[in-house]
Amino acid sequence: MSMRQLVFGLIITLSLSSISHGQSFPDFKQAFPDTLKVMYHVPVAMRDGVNLTTDIYLPTADGKYPTLLIRDMYTNGSSAGRQKYAKFATANGYALVFQSVRGRYDSEGKWYPYFQEINDGDDTLTWIAKQSWSDGKVGMFGSSYLASVQWLAAINKNPALVAIAPAVSPGNYYRDVAYPGGAFSLLSRASWGIGLAGSRTNMSFPIDWVNGISHLPLENLAENVGFKVPHFQDWLNHPSYDDYWKPLNLEARATEMAVPALNIGGWFDVFLRSTIGSYQTMTKESASATSRNGQRLIIGPWPHGWNKSSKLGDVEFGETSLIDTPDMLIEWFDYWMKGSDANSNLISGKAPVRIFIMGENVWRDEQEWPLARTEYRPYYLHADKSLSDKAPTATSGALNYDYDPADPVPTLGGNIMMPKLRGPYDQKPLDGRKDILRFVTEPFTKATEFTGPISAEIYASSSAPDTDFMAKLIIVKPDGTAFNLVDGVIRARYREGFDTPKLIEPGKVYKYEIDMWASSYMLSPGDRIRIDVTSSNYPRLARNLNTGADFAKTSQMKIANQTIHMSKQYPSSIILPMIPSE
Incomplete structure (x- = not known):
């Protein structure tokens, strides 16, 4: 099947309105309190005089309340989905402030993503704390861009911001949002x-x-x-990591933040790397002990539209894969904002990490990430297309393929936003392609778990001065179904760092380290692991045109002959985080 046929078949019906950008409250049916007081379109002035349109929902006309803040670019707050947030907050004794961000809907100013949210979020927090109906404590929740604004507002350490609950949120906008592995x-x-x-x-x-x-x-x-x-x-x-992107590397700015965070992610979310990265850096580096000890991490078998369905792509994960979002958030905010005691995994003294083990399809609590008991085990690629934990002993060994940018490998599943493409899919439609090298293990004889960060070390040479190398981890079931779990990419010119692009010498062997982010899966007896190596994933990632020209500036392209080396000298491998059986 050609790239055009497959992509067309998957996304011909895709529209922008099908992309989910909200918190997942699938069963929330509570109503507004009878005593609700609402103030629509209140202008809130930012430090530069720009007014942002803000709606205020109060449980009653009088009193001081802790406030939950939503800052949104996707709606003006009038949609049923956004009204649901206001019902959720006020039904549980919170004020709800809904604000359209700068340059969106009725808010003044010029729209430009991300950067403006740092000061605008800080100014909004300060404004809320001064209102007669506010008790001075503010929490923020939401997903995607609604999660981004939480972290960006936290940079100024505003004392009003008591807790946040960012779901499926980017934290390093170069590596997650724009250029994963250096590929656009x-x-x-x-x-x-x-x-x-x-x-x-x-x-x-x-x-x-x-x-x-x-x-x-x-x-x-x-x-x-x-x-x-x-x-x-x-x-x-700005295809390289430079001064444009540095203000948006929130993982590197953990020392500037001091807020407890309920980090919620999905194994198939486009921002999984940052959900984990934010949890790790905030736990180690954030500006207060309360913040460092107040980080929590939850990862389920979800895509960017998280917690919506127990089935994703071609895989059913069971009803237990879904969580009760409203109860979880109220428990979180009641603890930090109302001083309520809570006896659960979210609160101090309990397990800070909760993950869903795919394959076994169960939730499990852990004390840290990565898991302390992890055994990192390389599985080596061999010239006979096998994959094993035995290192190659031969002095030579290599396989070749041609990568043609005019006919790239089509996207089929993975950690992406688009509903028709994301998640685990049977990879059979790609079986006929000659530009994918496939390496597979023998069947596992007993239940075997891997959970944690995954990476690949590929030794490769190319006829081009710049190209891409990609690795995809696939589970092969006894019936032949082969579905993807996670993948990664490295653009050759960024092999030494995303801030130091260097073209490669055609024909020279280089070691490429591919960050494949993380996953968790329990293999059943009879399952096999497969690694696919290729050079394109389109249209998820922009094609490398193999010319070495400046990115985005040319339409010229050429075919690259790619050689993957696997020998004693060049032991190409994938490193899996194996969890010992108890």
């Missing part, structure tokens, strides 16, 4: 950055994201589909 996240940045975030409101335009997204050079892509979007052009103009 084309599908999400184009559909979100151009089509969704390219206007004041969420307007859906008749854009062909299959053919239109293939336009070259990429620097003209937005104009080609009818938009002029400054932030999208800025993303393209």
